Amino acid sequence: MSSPRHIGIVGGGIIGSSTAFWTARLARERSLPVDITLFEGSSVAAGASGKAGGLLALDWHGPSTASLAALSYRLHSELAAEYGGADRWGYRRLDTLSVSADLSSSSSSAKLSSRSKKLKGAELFPWLNKDVLTASEVLGNQDTTSQVHPEQFTRAMVEEAEKLGVKVVYGSVEGAQARADGGCDLSVSPRDSSQDRTTVPVTDVVVAAGPWTGKILSKLGLDKQAGRAKAIRGSRAHSIVLKTAPGRELPAQALFTSIKEVGGRHAEPEVYNRPDGTSYICGPTDTSALPTLASSVSTESSAIDLLISQAARLAPDYLSTDNGQYSATVERRQACYLPVGSGDPVIGKIAQGAYVASGHSCWGICNGPGTGYVMAELLLDGKVKSADIDDLSP
CATH class of the missing domain: 3.50.50.60 (FAD/NAD(P)-binding domain)
Known part of the structure; x- marks a missing residue:
């Protein structure tokens, strides 16, 4: 040339x-x-x-x-x-799991507690609220999933x-x-x-x-x-990043959830624990208009608040922002557009x-x-x- x-x-x-x-x-x-x-x-x-x-x-x-x-x-x-x-960028192997949970107000804690005792693999989730878990499954191990x-x-x-x-x-x-x-x-x-x-x-x-x-x-x-x-177009997704309190270490796990919410609504937030002591939680996508620049993406407060609430109920001892000296802090409230x-x-x-x-x-x-x-x-x-x-x- x-x-x-x-x-x-x-x-x-x-x-x-x-x-x-x-x-x-x-x-x-x-x-x-x-x-x-x-x-x-x-x-x-x-x-x-x-x-x-x-x-x-x-x-x-x-x-x-x-x-x-x-x-x-x-x-x-x-x-x-x-x-x-x-x-430099938090690369590590991790276990990836699927969990189902009932977070609806109509379910009694007694029934949930009884159900969780029979939950197969419950020992894998020492950081989650076992009183709300209803099912679990291993999706990937440290040979097949990383972050x-x-x-x-x-x-x-x-x-x-x-x-x-x-x-x-x-x-x-x-x-x-x-x-x-x-x-x-x-x-x-x-x-x-x-x-x-x-x-x-x-x-x-x-x-x-x-x-x-x-x-x-x-x-x-x-x-x-x-x-x-x-x-190719954009599909907006909201997410938060929570920082756990000192002494509240999260395991190297990623979760795909299936949640029964209040009023029978269904939700599937995903949770990714990171080695820096944070946990990333994302929710569903919507079809809001794509802005001119990535720096101009806006968020909906209701979508962020729901993710904070779901995280707190799934892991109250680790991801609740209202847990006294062990409260988690919200480091990021954000949204982005996935290219679909x-x-x-x-x-x-x-x-x-x-x-x-x-x-x-x-x-x-x-x-x-x-x-x-x-x-x-x-x-x-x-x-x-x-x-x-x-x-x-x-």
Whole structure:
């Protein structure tokens, strides 16, 4: 190659950062002249990549993503070993469990207590209120499920990518102008509104903008070529992060719950205990309108309050915010938009010099490293060898 390629990656979440990292690393290993710029409109991990639970699962995936998930699960372990992931982003193996609970006011504690005595595996949950548990099941063990802190992991990937020469530009990609040489000039509005719009020439562009992917593709004039990627949209999910009191250590467990609520309502909050003494709890999704930037996502106080209440009733000795000297504190009240589309994520080439990697829904953190790796192969080799992604093409 007489001159280096310049790859522009749009989106500073886990998919964009992983793509930047692996493309830069493989290019360096092969001595390929490639420049890489990562564009982010808000801040690194501002969206779902900074507000997700961080569960990693080896074998919970359908046929279309099973190969990608296996690659990604292995890469998570290797990256943690190489870059100190246990300390830098909370990587660890954990047990993943399913529990059912009755939190309705109409149920008597006597009946629940009697029921819990017969609960199989109740000894696995010393931190939960056994008086409300009605059923349990082991979903994954420390051989098949792990976790990371999503925001810390995403930021670490960007830090390592920068060490490999990746440039990070904080600005929103607003459009593209084709050039005679086959590349294009990206029009970028800087995050700092006092600065003027700039133009960045690239030979290739990768759109990994999560729920904003469809809008970016439209701005780039790639609607007709986008295929399934056009259908990617956002689904808002609320979550909280609770910090336990000193001396209240939580086990390395993730919980998928099925709860009977007051008035017969049903809820399925998910709980992820983290090694830093916090517990992440998330609730259902809704269809509120997607804002322009990830930094502009709003929360509904009622959704947050319900999660705080559910956590307190599930684990009153550990996660209640009204427990005297053992009270937990609410560190975060937040919401994010998951990138959802036609089912499977969209990974592949959509036009000459144009690629997309998005639509992972709740599995973006889990399958981020694998997606970044196969995108690097696609960009540098023109084909993917490390995983079977045939069913994920645009």
